[in-house]
Amino acid sequence: MHRRQPLRVRGHSVAWVVPLLLLVTITLVDVSTGANIRIITWIVLVPGIAAALCGLWGTAAFAVLAVVDYVLVDSVWFNQYKVGWPDSVLVVVGGVLATLACAVRLRGERRMLHMRDIAETTRRTVLRPLPPGWGGLEHAAAYLAADTEARVGGDFYDIQAGPNGTRVLLGDVQGKGLAAVEAAAALLGTFREIGYHAGDLATVAAHLEVRMGRHRFHSISLGRDDGDRFATAVLIGFPLVDDGTVEVVNFGHEPPLAVGPHGVRPLPGGDRLPLGLGGLLPAAGPPLPTRVPFGPGETLLLTTDGVTEARDGHDVFYDLAGQVARATAADPDTVRPRRLVRLVREGVLRHSGGHLGDDTTIFAVRRIAGVVLGGRFRA
Structure with a gap:
């Protein structure tokens, strides 16, 4: 210090x-x-x-x-x-x-x-640093806490490589403070463990739902007032061999954007309730992934609502898709994760005048060309 x-x-x-x-x-x-x-x-x-x-x-x-x-x-x-x-x-x-x-x-x-x-130590523990090319993915991230002194909040993200492919998770725990950080840490711990062992993405999604329910029950048992806490999240699965698709499970989160040389398109929206609220609709059954096209050269852009809810002085929301589309049309190299994250980060801060109403996470990943994830992974 x-x-x-x-x-x-x-x-x-x-x-x-x-x-x-x-x-x-x-x-x-x-x-x-x-x-x-x-x-x-x-x-x-x-x-x-x-x-x-x-x-x-x-x-x-x-x-x-x-x-x-x-x-x-x-x-x-x-x-x-x-x-x-x-x-x-x-x-x-x-x-x-x-x-x-x-x-x-x-x-x-x-x-x-x-x-x-x-x-800062808490943030690095919850949001662990990711090595370059981790899990066969090129990645970049930016985290902006609404409380600039706290530097930590309820947003979370991670990449977990395993023998059955690489899984990506991004989410936002409802609320703020240490209770939100605790919930995020619980979900990330489960994701890092089951994301390695699970043979399919549906199993990972189901375990995340169970973990959030257990965390809520534990909080209620302690008599804490955060027993109704939930988390929106999006779970992405990259297969071992690039077959031009990814699997997506969306728990009430903002849909990711696929950014590529042919423009910007949203992936499927949140057809599931947020994590921790799945018991409200038991008839919906277990969370099942949706397989969507994901072409070569495309980058997945995942953000929390701090990006889409950023406003300027006239209460106009930040146009994420529009800004990204215009930038990539002017310079196709903007689709690279690092440049894409920098573009969105600077755009949000400029649009909001530096006054963020919520924690903001920007996370971009894309498959490294020619890499077979199973061949790159080491236990």
Whole structure:
């Protein structure tokens, strides 16, 4: 953890320049304006400014320097023009208070850095880093927390390679806070385990439904008020050998977009209820995947509702499909996952003015040409 220092030039802090310039300015003005205008007592502002910009020792140094400068400048004048010792006490007290304020500020910064480090560790635990080409897929992701200090929320995504193909999961747990993170971690843990062992995508989907139900029951048993929590999700299955298709199970989530050289098209929408609500319609039966065409050179773009619900100052929603279609038509290379994610991320931030109403996840994957997933995978 490192404290972010303001006013840095070539890696070196120049925050001390501001209080030094203020001290020099006050001194020169007091001396040059004669006895009619005495502003040397304004020098009490110097340690106050240093407390906001500098470290503890720097602030203490300016507090001492302010007292010394006050005594020297005030002694230049005859007795009848001196400001006197009462104001010198003000400068001393001001320096002491500024030093104490700086210590409190630095302690708060260290605490904030510690909390951000915990949040970052939690995020990396839930949303684990994915190696390049993981599972035979080229991938890229961007996660933007609505709470910029928290850096973690209920959005989740992952890729799990296995002997029966590669599975991709993206979802959004209803609500915010640590309870949403806990639910996301539970779903990801199940996905990483069953996504490896299951012989078909329907089994993976069924286990995710059961896991969310178990998590809800556990929360209710503990008497927590998040027992009605659910999660929207989309589950994608890539077969071992590229046959021009993928399997999709959509649990009430925004439909993914297939982005390719021939344009942008949505995959099937959410015909299933969100995870955790499947018991409301028991007659619907187990979740079954839908096989859809997925041609060579196409990229799957999966997002959470932080993208589609992003609004500008006129309450106009972000046009995801339109923006992507125009960008890929102008530059076909935009379909590459990294460029596609960067395009959407910058577009959402620009459209919303940087004010996100919900956690936002952008995840893009595509099969690496010529790679047989089973041959690439190693247990």
